[in-house]
Amino acid sequence: GTMLQARPSLWPRNLAVWVKGVWLGNEARRLGIDHIHVHWIAVPATMGLVAARIAGVGMSITCHRYDIAQRNLVPQKFAAATFVRAIDTPGAQELAALLPTGEKRPEIIRMGVKLPETQVVLRDGALDRVRGIIGARLVDKKGHSTLFKAIARARELGVELELDVYGDGPLESRLLREIDELGIADLVHMLGVASHELLLERLLSSDYDVALLPSVTTST
DSSP: OGGGGSOGGGHHHHHHTHHHHHHHHHHHHHHTOOEEEEEOTTHHHHHHHHHHHHHTOEEEEEEOSHHHHTTOSHHHHHHHOSOEEESSHHHHHHHHHTSOTTOOOOEEOOOOOOOOOOOOOOOOSOOSSEEEEEEOOSSGGGOHHHHHHHHHHHHHTTOOEEEEEEOOOTTHHHHHHHHHHHTOTTTEEEOOOOOHHHHHHHHHSSSOSEEOOOOOOOOO
C-alpha cells in the first residue's frame, strides 16, 4: 500500500525494488545489523524502508538534490526514519516544504572532503599559455559547454587557455563536436575518466595554473 502512495509514474520504480528490499531486510536480520542508513530519498530509500521493516530495525536517510525533487513518498519516509539528513540549506528547505506542519525537520550535515597535506608545487616563469584542468562528469549541469565557449571567446581576445578534461558521461560525443565547431581542438584535451587519487595528483602537480568547475541550472 505504501509503495502506491507515490505519484503513479513512480509506482514501477518503487515496486521494482520491493523484492530487493525484502532480500536486504532478510540479509540485515541474518547479519545482525541494527540500523540501515540510505543515501537518496528516492527509490533507494524505498528499498531501505522495506528492508528496515522486514528486519525490524531503524533507518535513516541522506538526501541530496534530484532525489528530493522526485517527491517519492517523502512524508512517509520521514515518518519512518530515525533522522533525515540534507547536505545543504536549499535541500533542507525543499524537504520541509513537502512535510506536514509539525513534522520533524531535516538535519543539515554538509558534505566534507579530507584534503591531503601535500604542498602544491608552483612553477616558475611567466605564463605563455594558461593551463587549466576540470574533473567532472560529462553532463549538462557541470557546464562544460559554457566553459568551452569561454575558451573560444578568450582566444578571440588574445588569451589562450589549454584545458585537460577528466571525466566521462552521456554528453561526450556532443562535447567533442562542440570543441571542433568552436575551433579549440588544439586547446581542449578529453582524457577520460580518472580515479580520485589520479585527479588529486594532477591537481597538486605544477602542470596547471587554474582548476575550473562551472555549474549551470538545468531543467532537471
